Amino acid sequence: MIQKILIANRGEIALRIHRAAHDLGLKTVAVHSTADTDAMHVRLADESVCIGPPSAALSYLNIPALISAAEISGADAVHPGYGFLAENARFAEIVREHKLVWIGPEPDHIRTMGDKVAAKRAAAALGLPLVPGSDGAVADAREAAEVAARIGYPVLIKAASGGGGRGMKVAVDEAALAPMLAQAKTESAAAFGDDTVYIEKYLGKPRHIEFQIFGDGRGRAVHLGERDCSLQRRHQKVFEESPSPAIDAATRDRMGRRCADAMAALGYAGAGTIEFLYEDGEFYFIEMNTRIQVEHPVTEMVTGVDLVAEQIRVAGGLPMSLEQDKLGLRGHAIEVRINAEDPRTFAPSPGTIRTVHPAGGPGVRVDSAVYAGYRVPPYYDSLIAKLIVHGPDRAACLRRLRRALQEYVIEGVKTTLPLHQALLEEADIQNGDYSIKWLEAWLQDQRD
Amino acid sequence: MSDTQPMQVDVGLVRELAQLLDETNLTEIEVEEAGRRIRVARTAPAIAAAPVYAPAAAPVQAAAAAAPAAAQAAPDDIASAIRSPIVGTAYLTPEPGQPSFVREGQSVKEGDTLLIIEAMKVMNPILSPRAGTVVRVLIGNEAPVEYDQPLMIVA
Numbered sequence: 128m129i130q131k132i133l134i135a136n137r138g139e140i141a142l143r144i145h146r147a148a149h150d151l152g153l154k155t156v157a158v159h160s161t162a163d164t165d166a167m168h169v170r171l172a173d174e175s176v177c178i179g180p181p182s183a184a185l186s187y188l189n190i191p192a193l194i195s196a197a198e199i200s201g202a203d204a205v206h207p208g209y210g211f212l213a214e215n216a217r218f219a220e221i222v223r224e225h226k227l228v229w230i231g232p233e234p235d236h237i238r239t240m241g242d243k244v245a246a247k248r249a250a251a252a253l254g255l256p257l258v259p260g261s262d263g264a265v266a267d268a269r270e271a272a273e274v275a276a277r278i279g280y281p282v283l284i285k286a287a288s289g290g291g292g293r294g295m296k297v298a299v300d301e302a303a304l305a306p307m308l309a310q311a312k313t314e315s316a317a318a319f320g321d322d323t324v325y326i327e328k329y330l331g332k333p334r335h336i337e338f339q340i341f342g343d344g345r346g347r348a349v350h351l352g353e354r355d356c357s358l359q360r361r362h363q364k365v366f367e368e369s370p371s372p373a374i375d376a377a378t379r380d381r382m383g384r385r386c387a388d389a390m391a392a393l394g395y396a397g398a399g400t401i402e403f404l405y406e407d408g409e410f411y412f413i414e415m416n417t418r419i420q421v422e423h424p425v426t427e428m429v430t431g432v433d434l435v436a437e438q439i440r441v442a443g444g445l446p447m448s449l450e451q452d453k454l455g456l457r458g459h460a461i462e463v464r465i466n467a468e469d470p471r472t473f474a475p476s477p478g479t480i481r482t483v484h485p486a487g488g489p490g491v492r493v494d495s496a497v498y499a500g501y502r503v504p505p506y507y508d509s510l511i512a513k514l515i516v517h518g519p520d521r522a523a524c525l526r527r528l529r530r531a532l533q534e535y536v537i538e539g540v541k542t543t544l545p546l547h548q549a550l551l552e553e554a555d556i557q558n559g560d561y562s563i564k565w566l567e568a569w570l571q572d573q574r575d
Numbered sequence: 576m577s578d579t580q581p582m583q584v585d586v587g588l589v590r591e592l593a594q595l596l597d598e599t600n601l602t603e604i605e606v607e608e609a610g611r612r613i614r615v616a617r618t619a620p621a622i623a624a625a626p627v628y629a630p631a632a633a634p635v636q637a638a639a640a641a642a643p644a645a646a647q648a649a650p651d652d653i654a655s656a657i658r659s660p661i662v663g664t665a666y667l668t669p670e671p672g673q674p675s676f677v678r679e680g681q682s683v684k685e686g687d688t689l690l691i692i693e694a695m696k697v698m699n700p701i702l703s704p705r706a707g708t709v710v711r712v713l714i715g716n717e718a719p720v721e722y723d724q725p726l727m728i729v730a
Contacts, residue, residue: 161723199663
């Protein structure tokens with residue numbers, strides 16, 4: 128059984144892990160760079176070890192320093208949080224080779240899901256739906272037409288060696304296919320020196336829907352409903368909610384069980400998230416995250432489950448306490464990410480926090496590691512707080528979020544609080560009518 | 576640290592002897608062991624090297640006298656202390672039961688081993704960045720040390 132956990136992370140997630148550990152009566156060891164000596168997780172942990180200079184490569188990503196810190200502090204387990212080394216299969220293996228408990232899934236599962244191609248192959252083998260398309264390159268217009276007819280228009284023509292949107296063309300119907308194919312090939316050849324293209328179904332306005340799953344590593348797995356994280360800027364989630372305004376109970380149950388069955392078949396251990404694009408009632412697998420996620424509190428608020436504590440329990444060899452039949456979604460929860468950034472330009476705003484007055488009251492949770500006098504270092508992520516609110520239904524939850532945002536005061540650095548206040552005034556947000564393209568378009572409108 | 580050894584000479588021993596010569600103010604030391612003889616002598620040309628050690632000689636007494644006070648008057652000294660470049664376990668002796676690499680009040684040369692920090696079974700020698708006197712040893716033998724933790728003050 129685990130006695131003392133080394134938290135291989137910083138910021139709010141380090142504090143979150145510390146809280147779960149102490150709630151379970153376990154000791155914690157914080158590790159930190161010289162830039163984080165005064166950080167909250169360092170101050171609250173039972174012990175702390177400075178592991179390196181500010182650069183993350185030399186501190187939070189420094190595997191020998193982390194292992195040495197575990198050795199000198201006598202920690203018997205390592206929780207990686209999210210980011211940094213959380214999805215580094217080699218780190219997981221090294222932790223185990225040093226006879227420490229790795230609070231995460233099997234290194235092989237981390238490795239498979241961390242590789243784009245292998246992850247899609249694994250997902251398909253586990254019965255999860257992929258974006259339909261050509262199985263590899265399309266040779267000519269005739270083959271392209273066959274594939275497009277099978278998967279249905281519109282279709283997306285993508286450069287095999289592409290990236291950043293170059294060599295990507297949308298064909299809305301059969302008439303447009305041949306010219307678009309030719310254009311895509313020409314562009315691709317010019318940009319990448321390779322005119323190989325493939326075809327997949329084009330999703331115009333998909334939502335980002337992800338299922339929280341949890342496995343015991345012995346063939347049992349459950350799902351804890353979905354989170355809708357469609358509001359994104361440059362692939363960074365900004366606002367997350369559960370349940371999704373677009374998913375009904377029957378769909379949730381069907382898709383959730385499909386995910387849970389896949390994880391049971393895989394023998395997955397611990398917390399994980401399976402991400403999908405969702406459009407017109409269909410789910411398409413994007414990727415799986417083999418770790419706890421930033422937005423996990425949304426799920427905790429509607430299910431009443433402490434996901435981090437459950438990770439620790441299962442990693443420590445205790446039976447998983449979650450049972451599918453006893454898991455339900457109660458009410459509605461929304462999380463907004465508060466970053467130390469300019470709410471308009473999103474330029475990072477490091478500095479000293481002069482005043483902080485977090486929101487409180489019924490149904491309000493704040494996961495944050497900042498305090499008055501805290502200096503937000505310029506070296507790391509700009510996330511300084513997560514505001515999570517819960518209400519009996521979505522409308523009440525939105526009212527509560529508005530109320531909580533009015534209460535929340537952070538002075539000294541710029542934050543994205545005003546962005547969230549502005550978003551709440553939008554009819555589309557109030558109606559839950561948004562896709563992964565909504566926020567970027569709205570931000571463009573604000574600039575114009 | 577990676578002193579090349581072109582001949583079968585025990586460089587460490589020579590260094591120790593030279594140090595002893597310096598400390599005792601003798602002009603010559605000769606040792607013989609297993610058919611090997613080493614003689615370290617302070618001859619006229621060697622005086623040229625004396626200035627290197629001479630400045631260190633004076634602080635020896637001063638620092639020794641000031642040692643008890645150093646416990647309180649730390650901040651400035653700590654700021655200039657030799658700090659740990661890694662996380663690990665500090666060893667003040669080369670082997671268990673052996674004498675320490677250095678003692679407080681002892682003069683050291685640049686590159687002398689002050690202690691070892693073990694991290695993941697690898698022994699990392701911590702060398703003196705300068706010639707001077709070990710004013711204070713700030714950690715105990717086998718103590719866990721953090722990155723950037725002050726280890727010793729060599730002034």
